[in-house]
Amino acid sequence: MNVIYWFSGTGNSFYAAKKIAERLEDCDLLPISKLAQLPPDCERVGFVFPHYALGVPNLVREKLEDIDLSGNQSAYFFAVETCGAFPGSCLGQVNTLLKKQGAVLSYGTVIRMFANNVVNYDMKGDPAEKAAAAEPAIQAAAVAIQQKQAIKIPHTQLLYQLPYRAITATYPKKGLQFHADENCTGCGMCAKLCPAGNITMQNGRPMFGASCEQCVACIQWCPRRAIQFGNKTQARTRYHHPAIQAGELFRAAAPPAKKSLHSPQ
Numbered sequence: 001m002n003v004i005y006w007f008s009g010t011g012n013s014f015y016a017a018k019k020i021a022e023r024l025e026d027c028d029l030l031p032i033s034k035l036a037q038l039p040p041d042c043e044r045v046g047f048v049f050p051h052y053a054l055g056v057p058n059l060v061r062e063k064l065e066d067i068d069l070s071g072n073q074s075a076y077f078f079a080v081e082t083c084g085a086f087p088g089s090c091l092g093q094v095n096t097l098l099k100k101q102g103a104v105l106s107y108g109t110v111i112r113m114f115a116n117n118v119v120n121y122d123m124k125g126d127p128a129e130k131a132a133a134a135e136p137a138i139q140a141a142a143v144a145i146q147q148k149q150a151i152k153i154p155h156t157q158l159l160y161q162l163p164y165r166a167i168t169a170t171y172p173k174k175g176l177q178f179h180a181d182e183n184c185t186g187c188g189m190c191a192k193l194c195p196a197g198n199i200t201m202q203n204g205r206p207m208f209g210a211s212c213e214q215c216v217a218c219i220q221w222c223p224r225r226a227i228q229f230g231n232k233t234q235a236r237t238r239y240h241h242p243a244i245q246a247g248e249l250f251r252a253a254a255p256p257a258k259k260s261l262h263s264p265q
């Protein structure tokens with residue numbers, strides 16, 4: 001069997017993961033938050049995630065640090081990183097983490113998609129055009145993975161590691177800078193979508209904690225555009241991948257439990 005673990009705030013990486021899974025036969029598509037122990041008979045194991053500040057999202061790094069690869073060291077490991085503008089590759093970072101567990105990353109690629117970090121900038125570009133432009137690279141990755149192509153994984157430049165650590169260390173507490181404004185209807189979608197469990201509904205209003213991944217899912221998907229980051233985002237547009245809907249993302253984030261994948265017994 002094949003398994004892809006994904007992390008995605010606005011659906012770009014989820015869309016890429018879904019297309020790759022469609023190409024492979026017998027492929028489970030699972031949120032990386034569920035990653036603990038792999039089933040014993042994996043043929044291909046993939047990780048698909050966005051590029052954050054010169055590296056992988058905190059949750060992806062933490063999961064790869066803790067992963068138990070017993071019996072799977074010789075599987076075909078691949079990684080697909082989606083990015084907005086600056087494709088400073090973090091494939092080397094994934095390879096280093098896998099090597100600590102006796103495995104290697106055989107293949108990886110970086111795919112440019114819509115730049116979604118609404119907290120930092122006013123997003124520009126046509127989502128449909130950007131999605132269409134990414135399609136050939138996604139299909140090429142799917143074919144390469146199906147054929148188990150191998151490439152030389154570039155080392156992550158040391159120069160990148162300090163800013164990566166410094167920037168991503170600020171993410172958990174940045175969650176405290178989100179708030180819901182008067183347009184909130186209390187629908188609870190933001191809490192359902194949060195991959196970090198950082199949003200709790202209290203008296204019909206979302207409350208944000210200090211365990212944020214900065215995935216921007218809450219602010220981007222809120223159907224009322226009611227979530228703001230301080231006073232920066234009131235006038236900014238919102239984005240999600242045009243072919244992905246919120247319901248699909250949160251159903252995929254809570255797949256039916258499979259004993260072989262999620263529990264060691």
Ligand SMILES: Cc1cc2nc3c(=O)[nH]c(=O)nc-3n(C[C@H](O)[C@H](O)[C@H](O)COP(=O)(O)O)c2cc1C
Nearest residue numbers: 008009010011012013050051053082084085086116
């Ligand atoms: C917190 C954060 C940091 C990001 N950092 C970068 C970056 O350093 N370089 C870049 O090209 N894109 C960056 N992006 C943009 C995302 O990598 C890109 O839009 C990605 O495709 C989003 O994937 P998703 O829809 O699966 O969440 C960042 C996005 C966020 C939310």
Ligand code: SF4
Nearest residue numbers: 184185187188190222
């Ligand atoms: S998704 Fe938006 S409208 Fe719904 S509870 Fe969250 S902030 Fe309120």
Ligand code: SF4
Nearest residue numbers: 194212213215216218
């Ligand atoms: S609070 Fe919002 S930005 Fe932070 S992890 Fe949850 S959904 Fe993502």
